Amino acid sequence: MRYIGNKQNLVDTIYSILGAHGVEGTSFCDLFSGTTSVARFFKQKGYRIISNDILYMSYCLQRAYIENNxxxxxxxxxxxxxxxxxxxxxxxxxxxxxxxxxxxxxxxxxxxxxxxxxxxxxxxxxxxxxxxxxxxxxxxxxxxxxxxxxxxxxxxxxxxxxxxxxxxxxxxxxxxxxxxxxxxxxxxxxxxxxxxxxxxxxIDNGLANESYCQDGVTLTDNIDVDILYLDPPYNERQYxxxxxxxxxxxxxxxxxxxxxxxxxxxxxxxSRFCNRKTALIDLEKIVSTARYRHFVLSYNSEGIMPRDKILEILEKYGRSRVVEFTYNRFKSNSRGTSATIKTVKEQLYILNYGE
Ligand SMILES: C[S@@+](CC[C@H](N)C(=O)[O-])C[C@H]1O[C@@H](n2cnc3c(N)ncnc32)[C@H](O)[C@@H]1O
Structure with missing residues (x-):
């Protein structure tokens, strides 16, 4: 499905990078689930999934693809x-x-x-x-x-x-x-x-997956997973x-x-993630209140939260690093009549809690 930030074509790469950095477990929370591409992928890998998005259309997809078995x-x-x-x-x-x-x-x-x-x-x-x-x-x-x-x-x-x-x-x-x-x-x-x-x-993984439709920040009190994955909006464009x-x-x-x-x-x-100041405040709320072993943030080099500010927050809670990889993004013009290829650096911020 055409959706800004859909990770369908990236999730394999994300999975390999996480594996290479020891980010593994049995439960996975996709807090900004959108099309559910990432949640679906990890469900297929046998993880128990918690998914969430502020949009009801995403919630319908989550109930069908993620919660249902x-x-x-x-x-x-x-x-x-x-x-x-x-x-x-x-x-x-x-x-x-x-x-x-x-x-x-x-x-x-x-x-x-x-x-x-x-x-x-x-x-x-x-x-x-x-x-x-x-x-x-x-x-x-x-x-x-x-x-x-x-x-x-x-x-x-x-x-x-x-x-x-x-x-x-x-x-x-x-x-x-x-x-x-x-x-x-x-x-x-x-x-x-x-x-x-x-x-x-x-998709059937035989596990008790859960789906939600709320602001991610308000859900974190109830989260206790091995991998907490965040893929928030990265610019001012509201979904x-x-x-x-x-x-x-x-x-x-x-x-x-x-x-x-x-x-x-x-x-x-x-979304408060479409504003630099409130995005950093909410990022810290999520990182500090949810329970997880690994925290992963998908972001990119053009994002409104600066890299050093993100790391400043993450480093308070454990060992953190950024892995970057390039991705050719198709950008259509406003009439949709032509597309140019733009190379963007995708980023994965990885935090191992308490290390
Ligand atoms: C980059 S997209 C996620 C794309 C998704 N990973 C995929 O592969 O389709 C960001 C998503 O975050 C959702 N969102 C924005 N702010 C949110 C918030 N505060 N809480 C929950 N979801 C939010 C948007 O509705 C959108 O679906």
């Missing part, structure tokens, strides 16, 4: 949709439910009315996040999932798995150049294809406005919206 049976749901099903029995039950959701009629709802040109034709600048048809597909699927939950036909895990499937799928059709703060003025070829819901992969539409699809709460992009209010989701 079993393929959904949809035991209560299937009898209700079997008669409407095409009769196709192939695949597992998640595939069957996905096939069913892909076959229901489109419906006009909040996404169609606010994020498609047809639904916003009276706006000074009609919004082009989704085609009218895809807006209606999202509304139909999202409303159906909610009605199934209200009818008591879904377990909590099944509910979050379906929402996660929708979040992952929507990202493949959004007419954006990377983030949802703005839509493109021309249709991207991927955005005009008919939206098809896709299943997510379920909530950049992913507002995924948040609204996840919540489906018809929020008041404003501006050209139809932004929801995100005042309660502002």
């Amino acid at each position: 079993s393929s959904p049976t949809f035991e209560s749901l299937l009898p209700h949709i079997a008669t409407n099903n095409s009769g196709k029995m192939a695949g597992d039950n998640l595939d069957r439910v996905i096939d069913y959701l892909n076959s229901i009629p489109s419906a006009e709802g909040f996404i169609y009315s606010n994020y498609t040109p047809a639904g916003t034709y009276l706006n000074p600048v009609p919004r082009m996040y989704f085609t009218a048809e895809n807006g209606k597909r999202i509304d139909a699927i999202r409303a159906m999932i909610e009605s199934w939950l209200l009818n008591g036909w879904l377990t909590q895990a099944e509910y979050y798995i379906l929402i996660a499937c929708l979040i992952e799928s929507v990202s493949l059709y959004a007419n954006i150049s990377g983030v949802y703060a703005a839509f493109q003025k021309q249709w991207d070829p991927r955005a005009v294809k008919r939206l098809l819901l896709r299943p997510i992969d379920i 909530a406005p950049n992913y507002h539409l995924l948040e609204t699809i996840a919540r489906y709460d018809d929020p008041p919206i404003r501006g050209i992009s139809g932004m929801r209010d995100y005042s309660s989701q502002k």
Whole structure:
């Protein structure tokens, strides 16, 4: 999934570096989990995981990928949709439910009315996040999932798995150049294809993983793990406005919206890590209150917290070091029409508590 700071392509390298520095154990906390790429990787390696993020869309992904350990049976749901099903029995039950959701009629709802040109034709600048048809597909699927939950036909895990499937799928059709703060003025070829819901992969590590949706600082009192991993924002760019539409699809709460992009209010989701001063204060709160054997901070050379200030904090609590490695980051221009490669130094700050 396209997400600022997604560590999907880096997590192998991160894992090798941590291994080489003796950072190991059986439990792992991903306090700023985003797409869950890092939490998923360590779950697959057999770690018990605690994951967290301030965004609800991330929480939905966490509940599906991290907390959940079993393929959904949809035991209560299937009898209700079997008669409407095409009769196709192939695949597992998640595939069957996905096939069913892909076959229901489109419906006009909040996404169609606010994020498609047809639904916003009276706006000074009609919004082009989704085609009218895809807006209606999202509304139909999202409303159906909610009605199934209200009818008591879904377990909590099944509910979050379906929402996660929708979040992952929507990202493949959004007419954006990377983030949802703005839509493109021309249709991207991927955005005009008919939206098809896709299943997510379920990971089972047989352990009691936990997922949370809160400010990381407020969670640290309850954390006691071998590895505490932090991957906070590294500049002033807030995540909530950049992913507002995924948040609204996840919540489906018809929020008041404003501006050209139809932004929801995100005042309660502002990250203190997007400000140099408050970032350093919160970093120290986390490092000093959580219990862990190894603390790891993913950051980079362009981050707003200076290296010497970070080390000054970490060194109070144990032996600390920084490992740097280069990473070619693709940076698309504001229209998404071209991309340049920028080499950034990724940093891993490693602290061994009490050494
Ligand atoms: C660099 S991204 C993490 C990317 C993630 N490691 C991945 O691979 O997708 C930073 C994340 O921190 C979250 N965040 C920002 N401030 C937070 C806070 N105070 N508490 C919890 N999460 C926060 C953002 O919502 C965002 O998802």
